[in-house]
Amino acid sequence: MSIKILVIEDEEAINSVISMSLRATGYRVTSFFDGEAASAALAEQHDFGCAVVDIMLPGKDGFALLPELRRYEIPVIFLTARSDLSDKVRGLTEGAEDYMTKPFEMLELLVRIDKVLKRNNTYDVDIQIRDVIIHTEKRTVTKNGKEIYLKPKEFDCLMMLVRNKNKALTRSQLLGALWGIEFEGETRTVDAHVGRIRRKLGFEEVIRTIPRVGYRLEADE
Amino acid sequence: MKLFHKIYMQVFLGMTVLAVGILLLLYSAMLRQSLSDTKNYGIKAFKNNISSLREYVQREANGQVEKVVAEAVLIRAFSDIFRDQGVLWRAEKEVRNTSPYEFDQRLLKAMYSEAGQCEIWVSAPQNVGGKKILIFFQQNIPIGMDEYSLAVYQDVTDITLRSRKILMQGIGFCAMILGIVGIIIYRQIRRLLLPLYELKCAATRIAQGDYNNCVIFSEKNEIGELTACFQQMTIQIREHIEAVTARNRQQKQLLGSLAHEMRTPLTAVLANADMLLTLRLSPDEQNKALVFIIDEAKRMTHLSEKLLMLSGLCEPNDSPLELRELTIQTILDRITVLSACQLQEKKLHLETCCVPIDLKKELDTDFMISLLLNLVDNACKASETGGRIFIAASAGQIVVEDFGKGIPSEELHRVTEAFYMVDKSRSRKEGGAGLGLALCQQIVQLHGWKLRIESTEGQGTRIVILW
Numbered sequence: 001m002s003i004k005i006l007v008i009e010d011e012e013a014i015n016s017v018i019s020m021s022l023r024a025t026g027y028r029v030t031s032f033f034d035g036e037a038a039s040a041a042l043a044e045q046h047d048f049g050c051a052v053v054d055i056m057l058p059g060k061d062g063f064a065l066l067p068e069l070r071r072y073e074i075p076v077i078f079l080t081a082r083s084d085l086s087d088k089v090r091g092l093t094e095g096a097e098d099y100m101t102k103p104f105e106m107l108e109l110l111v112r113i114d115k116v117l118k119r120n121n122t123y124d125v126d127i128q129i130r131d132v133i134i135h136t137e138k139r140t141v142t143k144n145g146k147e148i149y150l151k152p153k154e155f156d157c158l159m160m161l162v163r164n165k166n167k168a169l170t171r172s173q174l175l176g177a178l179w180g181i182e183f184e185g186e187t188r189t190v191d192a193h194v195g196r197i198r199r200k201l202g203f204e205e206v207i208r209t210i211p212r213v214g215y216r217l218e219a220d221e
Numbered sequence: 222m223k224l225f226h227k228i229y230m231q232v233f234l235g236m237t238v239l240a241v242g243i244l245l246l247l248y249s250a251m252l253r254q255s256l257s258d259t260k261n262y263g264i265k266a267f268k269n270n271i272s273s274l275r276e277y278v279q280r281e282a283n284g285q286v287e288k289v290v291a292e293a294v295l296i297r298a299f300s301d302i303f304r305d306q307g308v309l310w311r312a313e314k315e316v317r318n319t320s321p322y323e324f325d326q327r328l329l330k331a332m333y334s335e336a337g338q339c340e341i342w343v344s345a346p347q348n349v350g351g352k353k354i355l356i357f358f359q360q361n362i363p364i365g366m367d368e369y370s371l372a373v374y375q376d377v378t379d380i381t382l383r384s385r386k387i388l389m390q391g392i393g394f395c396a397m398i399l400g401i402v403g404i405i406i407y408r409q410i411r412r413l414l415l416p417l418y419e420l421k422c423a424a425t426r427i428a429q430g431d432y433n434n435c436v437i438f439s440e441k442n443e444i445g446e447l448t449a450c451f452q453q454m455t456i457q458i459r460e461h462i463e464a465v466t467a468r469n470r471q472q473k474q475l476l477g478s479l480a481h482e483m484r485t486p487l488t489a490v491l492a493n494a495d496m497l498l499t500l501r502l503s504p505d506e507q508n509k510a511l512v513f514i515i516d517e518a519k520r521m522t523h524l525s526e527k528l529l530m531l532s533g534l535c536e537p538n539d540s541p542l543e544l545r546e547l548t549i550q551t552i553l554d555r556i557t558v559l560s561a562c563q564l565q566e567k568k569l570h571l572e573t574c575c576v577p578i579d580l581k582k583e584l585d586t587d588f589m590i591s592l593l594l595n596l597v598d599n600a601c602k603a604s605e606t607g608g609r610i611f612i613a614a615s616a617g618q619i620v621v622e623d624f625g626k627g628i629p630s631e632e633l634h635r636v637t638e639a640f641y642m643v644d645k646s647r648s649r650k651e652g653g654a655g656l657g658l659a660l661c662q663q664i665v666q667l668h669g670w671k672l673r674i675e676s677t678e679g680q681g682t683r684i685v686i687l688w
Binding site (some may be wrong): 011012013014016017018021024058081082103104105106166167210214216 | 481484485486487488489491492493495496498499500501502506509510513514516517644
């Protein structure tokens, strides 16, 4: 996944987190702290798969940047601390793909970026990790050319870990996303599934158990 | 309604009672007077008639020896004089009764003796056969040779009837007058009490939250005064409610702003902590994240402290100002010491001067220091490296001046708004929250001073406090 993401956020602490999280997941990130600089850079280079933009920027704000980004056909996800309905409506009607209010969880941002990229077909169809290739459209997995059968839920679990590469996911996050259940009692299911995936694909070293947190699929690009 | 009815009933009843009382009084007085007149006249007539009778008998029957003849003369004379109104007795015997009634002499004699010393006894009006009569009686009247008793009656029915008729006419007249006056008084009292209804309506409206109506009533009586006071009260209530509502709104706004301002640093803390937990990071990256967390948490602390101070200052009644008379120079020295560190970072020069040198002012030390530190802090942030900052104090004002960025004229009127920042990103980087000037404004106001801001973009800013 060598998709390029553009991040424009003036708060250094937040800019840093978003950039690092996205890089860990495998995206390439270019970040800016103000609208003017971003604008200038866009003129030269605009092959971004998605842009994450804070509305309240010094100088050129998010809304002012929107037309430019649309011109280069870069889908935009707005970030803001304001939750005014009027802002949301304005943002979405003027052409933003999505709108997220602070504070937000990084996972949510990653999922939305995912969805945006999928919508715009900027998706990698085949993902390779070590000797395993995951065919996302056919929903099959091959290891060294040989097809390994994964049950639907196992495949989904694998996909989630892959899409959030290098980021630890908690059991409840996996549970909520895949099964829609929230309470602790059922997290054994997650453990069972992850165990089976590891065995079938030989991913014992790839999918790591992070103590007190969850599971993390580790792979370098 | 009840008061009105009570007042009206009492007035009306009073008038009626008065009228009836007067009428009855007049009636009885008139009646008595008539009867008295009749009585006196009757007594006179009685006397005259008796005299006439005696004279006649004297003349005519003097020579008569025969008793019977003498009596016949007497009787004839009696009939002539007393017509059909008299009764004559000699001793126990009734001699002649020309009246249509029967008289009991013994009763009359008894009454006569009871009455005591009087020549002629007159009875009270007696009811006989539907008529009223007065009876005149005298006994032991010497006529001729014997003594006689004589009773005469006088019909006074007419008098009574006439009086009664006049009474009835009077009552009728009074009733009519009372009717008219009653209506007039009804209207008048109602008119006087009308303002009370209006006051009641006005009070109801106020109870329901409508403070805008005006009760106008210009008469200069007790009710007018009450209305005027009520007006005053309404105005005071409205002002008070407006003040309270405004302060409420202000507090809500501050609260909202705080929540809003907290969002960004919270996001930073949350996101960095999450990242530390879930991502593989190099020690360098880890440290970077941790530094961010600490910085943003500090920022939040700073913010809530400032806000606490600000909201505390907003309550005028709880204002904790401890006023003391202090030498301004001491304060300026303190400021110089306290801000030394910050000044050093940007190599800024702070110059203070105080004219006259021993200038004293009454103020709250801590708040004053806070105020000046805030202003110096702003000046520092606005100034370039190596710049200068002045503080000049005099009897009428104290000025903090810098030669830094300045404030754009279109934003000048908003800088004292809580959380307002001209350049958000830069202010945030330097740890600002947009509350400094709002706080200064509050402190200035609490002391009863005035704050003025003069600034030219690119040249500098002067903060003037008129005290």
